[in-house]
Amino acid sequence: MDVARGRIRRLLAPALVLAAAVAAAGCAGDTGEPARGGDRTLTMWTFKKSHAEALTTAAAQFTKETGIAVKVEAVTPDDVFVSKVQSAAQTGGLPDVLEVHSGGEDLEMGASGLLQDIRDDVTDAWRQRLLPTTRESGVLTRQRIDQAAADSPFKNATAGQRFSVPFTAGAFGIVYAHKDKLEAAGLDPDTPPKTWEDLLDALKATTARDPRQGGLALGLKVSQTGFNWIYQPLAHSYLGRDRFHAMWAKGAAQGFASPEGVETLELYSRLTPYWMPGATTLGIDEADIAFAQGKAAFDVGGTFTLAFLAQNGVSPATLLTFPVPPPAEGVNKEISMSPLALTGLGLTATAKDRAAAVRWIGWLTSPVGAGAVARKSLDLPAIDLGAQAESLVGPDLAAMQKFFSGPPAGAYDAADVSFQPSDYDQVKPGDVMVRLSPLGELTPGQAGAELDKAMASMWKATG
Structure with a gap:
């Protein structure tokens, strides 16, 4: 990626x-x-x-x-x-x-x-x-x-x-949350959401507590971040690996506009009320900095985001960190990331x-x-690092490395692009996702049709 x-x-x-x-x-x-x-x-x-x-x-x-x-x-x-x-x-x-x-x-x-x-x-x-x-x-x-x-x-x-x-x-698809904002919203600051629905409930609570600074930060000015870092691990856990890959297939009959594909897009669209103000105008670093400054309760990036947040004054001890959680009705009940x-x-x-x-x-x-x-x-x-992890890198990084050790069948591998067109342009689906959420210009069904159209065009270009 x-x-x-x-x-x-x-x-x-x-x-x-x-x-x-x-x-x-x-x-x-x-x-x-x-x-x-x-x-x-x-x-x-x-x-x-x-x-x-x-x-x-x-x-x-x-x-x-x-x-x-x-x-x-x-x-x-x-x-x-x-x-x-x-x-x-x-x-x-x-x-x-x-x-x-x-x-x-x-x-x-x-x-x-x-x-x-x-x-x-x-x-x-x-x-x-x-x-x-x-x-x-x-x-x-x-x-x-x-x-x-x-x-x-x-x-x-x-x-x-x-x-x-x-x-x-x-790995991508890592969520960071300010513990103090969670606690202020009546949430347990030390227990991560187990499901996608739990995460949405947490966002609902933090935005209700602080409508301006209780939302989700992500640099959607780089449109593919939403598609790559949230939607893909979400859809992978909901559909399972093989069905997830099938959405990209050449001439896909099970594409993004299929009933199951639309279901994944509907799940993603539920984020719409919770984006921080101006999310589509911020680049990746700008969104992370806004989160570091307390302008959002949640931030999505990768494991590497922790270092950037620390450079901008955030102590790792003040953050709750977890992967994008799986939907309750998804195929994979546990999620892990292939580094x-x-x-x-x-x-x-x-x-x-x-x-x-x-x-x-x-x-x-x-x-x-x-x-x-x-x-x-x-x-x-x-x-x-195995059992040595905590003694070698400390508790914060050791906890994140555990994200790499879940069930192999459910592991989301961002580096696997074997099922995509060889000239895959991630900006095209990224732009569609921004129109779906937060802009609300497309319904999940319309977004699915647009995504299938984009994939068909890229497959055609590959010959």
């Missing part, structure tokens, strides 16, 4: 530019051998400021254990990060390790020659400590190559190459001490290293 916190995933510059940059860097004479003498110092860049602080703290621990120093630099915002990477490639000034977006940016950089293939370094034991649904993130697939445009750098790469190791992971890799760690093509850099990446994706970064950054690691 492409929408990720408003820091929406970007592709890099055209491959020819990157390839030329790498060629220039290659002429600089780097051999990939360890630095001479006893001084082993690595450099690393990240596009996340909160990660830089956590990584610097973790690096001190790594240095004590290994004698290898690490200098971490945050390069923000995202477009500045990409620009600096491109410029550094041209001048031979790349760091040894990069933290990049998973599932797109890492593959583009690798196929363009900026990142090394590390598949032989990532052993089976290393893979096994990663969360199962993230293990293949950073690996270029044959399908990705075949579906790429003729001028894509993927055409010059090989299926099976690994260009990054998953570092942070998360997807959000960021990965890559080894640059010009790394001066390859062995040390691989060791650093390995340590960061071990329980101890990943836990150290997660505890400070409040971003969940892509590591299966």
